[in-house]
Amino acid sequence: MLLSNHYEMRYVPINKTAAAPYAPIFSDVRGKLAGNVAISKDRKNLIAIYPVLLQALPNEIRPSRVGILFIEYDLTRAKQEAYNDALKRSLVFNGTLIVFCLGLWFFFEITLTRRVSRLVSASNSLAEGNLNVRAGLSGSDELTQISVAFDRMASKIQENTRELHRQNAILKAQQEASIDGISIVDENRKIVSYNQRICELWHIPIGMVETGNDRQLMEWFISNLEDPDRLLNRLEYLYQNPTEIGQGELLLKDGHIFDYYSASVRSPLGDNYGRIWYFRDITERKEAETILTETNQKLAIYNEELARATRLKDEFLANMSHELRTPLNGILGMTEGLEENVFGAINSEQREALQIIRSSGEHLLELINDILDLGKIEAGQIELRRTPTAINQVCQSSISFIKQQSLKKSIQLEVNIPSNLPKLSLDERRIQQVLINLLSNAVKFTPAGGRITLDVTIEQAIGGQLNIFSKTDVESNTVFSPLSSQTTLSSIKIAVSDTGIGIAPENLRKLFKPFIQIDGALNRQYAGTGLGLSLVKRMVELHGGKVGVTSEVGAGSCFTINLPYQDLVIQSPELVSAVPGSLEQDYIERFTKTSPLILLAEDDEVNISTICNYLEAKGYRIVLAKNGQEAINLTKLNLPDLILMDIQMPGIDGLEAIRQIRCDRKLLNIPIIALTALAMTGDREKCLEAGANEYLSKPLKLKQMVTRIEHILVEKDVS
Structure with a gap:
């Protein structure tokens, strides 16, 4: 090739x-x-x-x-040409890139870096405590929005800091104004706040408190105590259980007695920040309590003797009345037989003598009946037989009893009774006895030719919220159901006025006392035992009413009685439960008297019946709550003198109800006795730490419970 x-x-x-x-x-x-x-x-x-x-x-x-x-x-020439071409393009590109980067750096320096530096500087200044600093960036980008948010945050922090300083100042002023010695210890047992009072109570050197060493301070406390081990054990328990509340009394070596209270300082999220301690010198109060115990013992002995004397008097009156009635019945019976010629004919002189004997015997029988009734009332043996009664009928029948007497003295009778009166739940015979007594007195003390007036009116009272018992049958007196209702307590006012001799002001206070007549001269001119008005007063009070009198010497007197009744506007027709009771009038009485008001929070019907009946027999008024929430609401509404709080209840239990009641400053001083069937170790402490004053375990000893109630109410009145 x-x-x-x-x-x-x-x-x-x-x-x-x-x-x-x-x-x-x-x-x-x-x-x-x-x-x-x-x-x-x-x-x-x-x-x-x-x-x-x-x-x-x-x-x-x-x-x-x-x-x-x-x-x-x-390839040599091509490579050289390519290299030259690449070098040229690289130089152009790198130059352009450098110019672009410099421009980009300048842009970011102006638009971002300097502004971020300003924002960082403002943040650092704020962190160092300069609350007046603001970033103040302008524009419409995200960094500006961050700056605006930062400035708002800084303003809010400044406002919160001012508020915090104000609250700290208020807290410090409250600490210094308190009669209690106060010390606040953080979670590391270091004192972070205290007031001057704690130094005065414990005679602590100022330098010791200013060191903030809680252990050193506790050593000073313990060195002054009579029984330091008791406090030490309690301290260790509280520090191991930071959520627990501690309270008790401390006896000092110098004889002083301090009351202490300790609670954890916690955030709303539950973070523990330490404990606050309160100390109060209660030496004088304890001395006063000692004197008051001693006094109560003397009073108890005196009351026991008084009760024994009263009981003996009542027994004597009852026995003597019975013994007198027996021969008197024979006298009146024989007199009636003689008048009717059972034993043979009698002449006019004998008949007149027999009439005198019968009249005297009947008068003596009335006096004996008055004595017997008074004895029964004071012994608590009288029973009211209530029935729905028309007051018009009672008034008219009472007037008929004194018509003959008024005619003999030419006394004018005037009766003013409205036609639309409601029926009242009354013992008709007892109220008739009251009216006859008042009318008879008016006839007795009104000169011939005078005037006697009987006026009946309805008086409205202010409505209020309370627990009452609604009737299921107007004729029944056995089954009633408690319900919450808007109640207007009204009364029927009966006034008996005359144009008689009148009563001097200094004698008015003697009127309703038994066996007392206001004037010895009247005793010779007007017969009587002085029991009538006393019986009037007590009979009316048994019906939940009240008696009043106004008088002017020489111009006459006016006696009034007010008998309460209720107009009901039911808010919830649902019957909560059925409990035994008497007519609604019985439950009005507890709200119209001035005896202490007790709120019973209990959901068990047997316990409700037992406790209510016993406390009512002891003269207390009762407001009933059947769950924790109702107990809280009724406490705020009625402000009772004392609360009996069952712990096991549906919904809000007793412990939570006590805590919520104690959170209200208006309710802090209301004594609370916790009632619970639980009697395990620690249950009593849980109740007391929740805010209860006393703890009673079931089954209750009712006499012990009432004794405890009386003691607490006496302490409350003294304090």
Whole structure:
């Protein structure tokens, strides 16, 4: 094969040419009829080898000869040109890139870097406590929005800091104004705040408090205590249980008694920040309590003796009344028989004598009945038989009893009774006895030709929210259901006025005392025991009413009685539960008297009936709540004198109800006695730490419960 475009290489063997190193490739190219391109070993030349079909021989249809086209191309110049071209383009590109980067840097320096630096500087200043710093960036990009948010945050922090300083100032002022010694210790037992009062109470050197070392301060406390181990054990428990509340009394070696209270300082999220301690000197109060115990003991002895004397008097009156009635019945019976000629005919003089005997005997019987009734009332033995009663009928029947007496003295009777009076739940016979007594007195003390007036009116009272018992049957006195209602307590006012002799002001206070008449001279002129008005007062009070009197000497008197009744506007017709009771009037009485008001929070019907009946018999008024939420609401509404709180109740339990009540400043001083069937170790502490004053476990000893109530109410009145 002859190669090259130089004719002088014609007929030169291949091994003598530049193609010699590539001769092995020729056969491969010729066999595959495919070209091959390569770079020389010195990488200066491009080598291309291609197959070439030669002209067919005379006896061949297809050429069998394949030649080789060998091309060698010098790359040195092309590389130089390419390098030069690349260098030129690289220089242009790099120059353009440098200019672009410088422009970009300048742009970001102006629009971003300086502004970010300003924002960072403002943030650092704020972190160092400069609350007046603001970033103040302008524009409409995201960095400006960040700046605006930062400035708002800085303003809010400044406002919150001012408020925090104000609150700290208020807190410090409150601490210093408190009569309690106050110390606040953080979670690391380091004192972070205190007031001057704690230094005065414990005689602590100022330098010791200012060190903030709680352990050193506690060592000072303990060194002054009579029983330091008790406080130490309590301290360890409280620090191991940071959510617990601690309270108790401390006896000092110098004889002083301190009351302490400790609670954890916690965030709304539950983070613990330490404890606050309160100390109060209660030495004088304890001394006063000691005197009051002693006094109560003396009073108890005196009351026991008084009760015994009263009981003996009542028994004497009852027995003597019974003994007198027996022979008196015989006298009146024999007199009636003689008047009716049972034992033979009698003359007019004898009949007149018998009438005198009968009249005297009936008068004596009335006096004995008055004595017996008074004895029953004072002994608590009288029972009212209430029925729905028309007051008009009672008044008219009472008037009829004194008509004959008034006619004999030419006394004018005037009666003013409205026609639309409601029926009252009354003991008709007892109220009639009251009216007859008042009317008889009016006739007795009104000169001939005078006037007696009986006026009946309805008086409205202010409505209020309370728990009452709704009637299921107006004629029934056995089953009632407590419900919450809007109640207007009203009363029927009955006034008996006369134009009689009147009563001097200094004698008015004697009127309703038993066995007392206001004037010895009247005792000779007007017969009587002095029991009538006393019975009037007590009968009316048994009905939940009240008695009043106005009088002017020489002009007459006016006696009034008010008998309460209820107008109901039911807010919830649903009956909560059925409990035994009496008519609704019985439950009005507890709200119209001035005895202490007790809120009973209890959901068990048997316990409700037992406790309510016992407390009512002891003279207390009762407001009933059947769950924790109702106890909270009724406490805020009625402000009771004391709360009996059952712990196990549906919904909000007793412990939570106590805590919520104690959160209201108006309710802080209301005593609370916790009632629970639980009597395990720690239950009493849970109740006291929740805010209860006392803890009683079930089954209750009712006498013990009432004794505890009386003691607490006395302490409350003293404090």
